[in-house]
Amino acid sequence: MFKFKIVVFFLMISAIGFSQPADTLLVKKPKIDIDTFYRTQFSVFDTLVKKNDTIFIRPITVEPKMVLQDSVLTSFSAGNVHQVVLSTFEVTKRNKNSDLAYFLIPKPEGMVYDRTPRANSQILYDALSPVRSEMSFWKKTNTLGLDINQGTFSNWNAGGFSSISGIVKGDFSRNYERGRTIWVNELKVRYGLNKQENLELRKTDDVLNINSSFGYKTSVKSNWYYSAKVTLNTQMANGYAYPNVEVPISRAFAPAYLFAGIGSEYSKNNFKAYISPLTLKSTLVLDDALANSGAFGLEGGIFDANGNLLQPGKKSRNELGFLFTTEWNKNIMSNVNLKNNLTLYTDYLNNFGNIDIDWQLQLEMKINSLLKATLGGHLIYDDDIKNKRDVDGVQITEGPRVQFKQLLSVGLVYNF
Structure with missing residues (x-):
């Protein structure tokens, strides 16, 4: 009986380590699993990456945190009107290494885009920082x-x-x-x-x-x-x-x-x-x-x-x-x-x-x-x-x- 109690005690201690809280990243998107994409393909030194019809922006690092914006473009029946859903992510760097966490800050925000340009700046989606090759x-x-x-x-x-x-x-x-x-x-x-x-x-x-x-x-x-x-x-x-x-x-x-x-x-x-x-x-x-x-x-x-x-x-x-x-x-x-x-x-x-x-x-x-x-x-x-x-x-x-x-x-x- 004493040995059985010790075994139960050891298993309870082990269970503490296995009960980790899980980060959630809930974004509904067609064709792309956003959670898998960010966890497996994301790099601090990417500037912009295009995946199918979606462009993922990589802003510069600001102290230990940075912000990502993700957009989804959906066509309506009217040929000249589109709906754009914007999502903002906070990316946290743990200590001074490359351990990243992704948190959805607000709920996705929908807006109507009528093909009128709002900015005249452009960044090539396949541009990469030269620092990447050295890291x-x-x-x-x-x-x-x-x-x-x-x-x-x-x-x-x-x-x-x-x-x-x-x-x-x-x-x-x-x-x-x-x-x-x-x-x-x-x-x-x-x-x-x-x-x-x-x-x-x-x-x-x-x-x-x-x-x-x-x-x-x-x-x-x-x-x-x-x-x-x-x-x-x-x-x-x-x-x-x-x-x-x-x-x-x-x-x-x-x-x-x-x-x-x-x-x-x-x-x-x-x-x-x-x-x-x-x-x-x-x-x-x-x-x-x-x-x-x-x-x-x-x-x-x-x-x-x-x-x-x-x-x-x-x-x-x-x-x-x-x-x-x-x-x-x-x-x-x-x-x-x-x-x-x-x-x-x-x-x-x-x-x-x-x-x-x-x-x-x-x-x-x-x-x-x-x-x-x-x-x-x-x-x-x-x-x-x-x-x-x-x-x-x-x-x-x-x-x-x-x-x-x-x-x-x-x-x-x-x-x-």
Whole structure:
């Protein structure tokens, strides 16, 4: 009964995001669906467009708003008299991007036109602004970084070991936004190594993250998007329970976590929250040895008494559950930025109510255009991930543990 109440609670939260108000654009016109035409064909930089017998005027932008006028010409039985129906639309630009909303201001106004000219100005209907060819609905960002930490000791009475470590980072995004549609694509990679005196080269960081989300909202007045999201998290190199470097405890795409779901996303200013009542989580272990050992919650292989493999282990495990994520990106000072990302997931079918947590908190302090200091922490809890450590040269497996990583670094950053 308790689990049923929790499921109902999650579904009620999800319903909030799906109950968006809808903008209406009610214009009765022959042959032309005005709602479809404005939503699919309209561009800020068009001056005039002719559709069949109707000419749509594109006035200049006035601050965040502009006005469109639409006319419909209807012939009467009398050959020299026509009826013209004028409609006025207010077009609102959301923030500083190209998200447009269309609102019919007054009711369509009818007037009789007797073919007498009222103005002597003329604009070619197919004229386009030259700015149009230079604009794109795509926005891209590329960031490369290198952090280096180094310490050297020679005859130092207080003791110490010389060491050097570095992390290479890359953040790339390709975002499409047009009207009420948004498509966000992100790629994040990090790889770090440490070399300490008298010790082998050790990995300190290894991240490969791909995120793609598609959203659409029915009203510019709403901060909610109908959304579909796909996320892949994995690593690029072997991981070890040091000092044991003979048996890897993880490899590239072993594990890999794939999330795919539909839901609703709330976005306002620097804050985003995504709610998905239906998200598929796939755990992939594309390595025979790790799959056969039953690593990362997968069903392991079957061995005989002599250790011979009789049946290989599963290389994937699927779950269906509830996903909640938040992103908060805030400039707390002119040169200090705080990023807070939280992901919560629970499986409906297996051990419902047990929550997987992925929480990242990062403070970026910009020194100048090329130098940046970063202080961050990363916390993970997943009861399918068992802790492994080396004891007297023997690798032992323990129960799940809270994983925590803290980093303080100063390095170079290049944006292009």
